[in-house]
Amino acid sequence: MNTCSRRTFVLGGLGAITGRGATPYPFSLGIASGDPAPDSVVLWTRLAPSPLAADGHGGMPAADVAVEWQVSTTASFGKLVASGTATARHRDAHTVHVVAGGLAPDTEYHYRFRAQGHLSLAGRTRTTPPPHTAGRDLVMLFASCANFEAGYFTAYRRMAEERPDLILHLGDYIYEGAGKPDHTRKHLGPEIVTLAGYRRRYGQYKTDPDLQAAHASAPWLVVPDDHDVEDDFAGRTRLDNIPALSATGWRARWTAAYRAYYEHLPLRPSAAPTGNGMRLYRRLHWGRLATFHLLDTRQFRAAQACGGGWKTCAEANRPDRSLLGAAQERWLLDGLAQHHGTWDLIGQQVFFARQLTARGTANMDAWDGYRTSRDRLQQGWQDRSVRNPVVLTGDIHTAWANDLKSDYANPAAPTIGTELVCTSITSRGDGSPATTIPIKAANPHLRFYSDRRGYVRTTITPTQLRADFRGIDAVSHPGAAVRTVGSFAILDGRPGVHPL
Numbered sequence: 288m289n290t291c292s293r294r295t296f297v298l299g300g301l302g303a304i305t306g307r308g309a310t311p312y313p314f315s316l317g318i319a320s321g322d323p324a325p326d327s328v329v330l331w332t333r334l335a336p337s338p339l340a341a342d343g344h345g346g347m348p349a350a351d352v353a354v355e356w357q358v359s360t361t362a363s364f365g366k367l368v369a370s371g372t373a374t375a376r377h378r379d380a381h382t383v384h385v386v387a388g389g390l391a392p393d394t395e396y397h398y399r400f401r402a403q404g405h406l407s408l409a410g411r412t413r414t415t416p417p418p419h420t421a422g423r424d425l426v427m428l429f430a431s432c433a434n435f436e437a438g439y440f441t442a443y444r445r446m447a448e449e450r451p452d453l454i455l456h457l458g459d460y461i462y463e464g465a466g467k468p469d470h471t472r473k474h475l476g477p478e479i480v481t482l483a484g485y486r487r488r489y490g491q492y493k494t495d496p497d498l499q500a501a502h503a504s505a506p507w508l509v510v511p512d513d514h515d516v517e518d519d520f521a522g523r524t525r526l527d528n529i530p531a532l533s534a535t536g537w538r539a540r541w542t543a544a545y546r547a548y549y550e551h552l553p554l555r556p557s558a559a560p561t562g563n564g565m566r567l568y569r570r571l572h573w574g575r576l577a578t579f580h581l582l583d584t585r586q587f588r589a590a591q592a593c594g595g596g597w598k599t600c601a602e603a604n605r606p607d608r609s610l611l612g613a614a615q616e617r618w619l620l621d622g623l624a625q626h627h628g629t630w631d632l633i634g635q636q637v638f639f640a641r642q643l644t645a646r647g648t649a650n651m652d653a654w655d656g657y658r659t660s661r662d663r664l665q666q667g668w669q670d671r672s673v674r675n676p677v678v679l680t681g682d683i684h685t686a687w688a689n690d691l692k693s694d695y696a697n698p699a700a701p702t703i704g705t706e707l708v709c710t711s712i713t714s715r716g717d718g719s720p721a722t723t724i725p726i727k728a729a730n731p732h733l734r735f736y737s738d739r740r741g742y743v744r745t746t747i748t749p750t751q752l753r754a755d756f757r758g759i760d761a762v763s764h765p766g767a768a769v770r771t772v773g774s775f776a777i778l779d780g781r782p783g784v785h786p787l
């Protein structure tokens with residue numbers, strides 16, 4: 288059975304280790320893996336026998352604790368291909384980020400942890416194909432916006448059941464708001480502003496068995512959005528001052544939120560906060576099939592034009608406004624110029640295509656509030672002859688499929704890319720079966736809409752990217768069914784949404 292004996296970990300040399308069964312079960316928040324490479328993957332867990340403890344330390348003592356990790360090609364763990372011991376530090380809320388290296392490319396693995404005499408459940412993960420081979424077809428799911436109070440995380444359960452190769456999470460992994468009395472699944476405590484508060488909020492979310500199942504099913508690629516810190520913040524600026532905080536207090540909150548995000552997600556140690564933010568924009572190659580460009584549209588953006596909200600606003604057109612910041616914008620265009628994979632998948636947070644209301648207002652928090660930034664990016668990928676640019680988006684709690692146009696004011700202008708927008712896991716509640724595209728007359732390039740909760744399943748081959756929009760019948764009660772509410776293809780070399 289296990290080649291790592293209990294003796295090995297007892298001899299780990301850390302004072303807090305106690306004997307088998309003497310401590311409560313520490314793996315109450317599950318396990319996770321993420322950021323796969325051809326030869327490695329990040330393994331994550333947090334020790335928290337009492338995950339809702341108010342001090343954010345999950346019921347753990349002040350000491351550091353040794354955590355063993357194991358990787359095997361079989362679910363029985365009969366033969367380990369990698370193993371070791373990490374230290375879960377008190378200062379990190381007893382979270383661990385192990386980079387399990389020396390793995391074979393394009394291979395499925397099982398992993399688990401052991402600490403304090405307890406064994407975690409096992410997770411399934413995989414490495415990416417070698418950089419210069421096409422590899423096999425890729426099943427990638429993407430999702431965003433899981434508000435614990437807005438319903439059950441059934442969509443996460445259904446994602447796990449798909450047994451995907453990869454899960455992309457585009458932000459709003461937690462919501463920061465105070466508990467609302469009329470909800471069955473209620474946030475603990477007031478709006479979170481402290482490190483202890485964020486840690487406890489992650490603790491509360493990660494007790495959810497459906498979320499744990501989704502993490503255990505596949506490696507994740509994650510990027511945060513606004514609610515992981517605070518609604519609609521931009522760079523270092525808050526849009527509201529609720530709850531009231533001094534400039535120093537807001538800065539401390541911002542820092543705490545990013546720190547807790549890193550602590551609780553399976554990110555590479557290179558993403559660890561430096562005290563001056565985190566480097567979250569990054570690139571992942573799935574062989575020569577697909578390149579993921581993961582963007583951070585929060586940390587480096589200019590403040591919302593005209594005070595945010597839905598506006599007609601000339602300031603939104605100013606050429607000095609950027610949603611990405613100059614360095615990230617350059618990094619993205621340089622990456623697109625590499626033509627490494629058949630598909631360039633740009634994972635990001637906010638609605639990319641133009642979306643005007645009948646009155647001409649647009650969402651100042653989305654790319655419509657940073658129009659020259661969008662123009663530069665679209666022109667940039669056209670100048671670089673990017674064959675298959677596909678923007679993957681979260682944030683707005685409804686599902687969309689959009690043609691991206693070289694000129695949104697001219698419906699006859701060429702389609703130069705495609706956008707797929709996932710709905711939420713729970714935010715907005717049950718939704719409806721509605722599929723009539725809102726404000727279609729003002730936006731003919733918007734091709735599909737759904738008001739169901741759920742996620743998008745993509746099946747990616749060298750000749751097409753198939754997108755199945757998966758809708759959950761309800762989130763107000765547990766265990767609802769999932770069904771496909773729309774299916775489309777993007778064909779190699781032919782940007783735009785093709786109904787199936």
Ligand SMILES: [Fe+2]
Nearest residue numbers: 432459682714
């Ligand atoms: Fe959201």
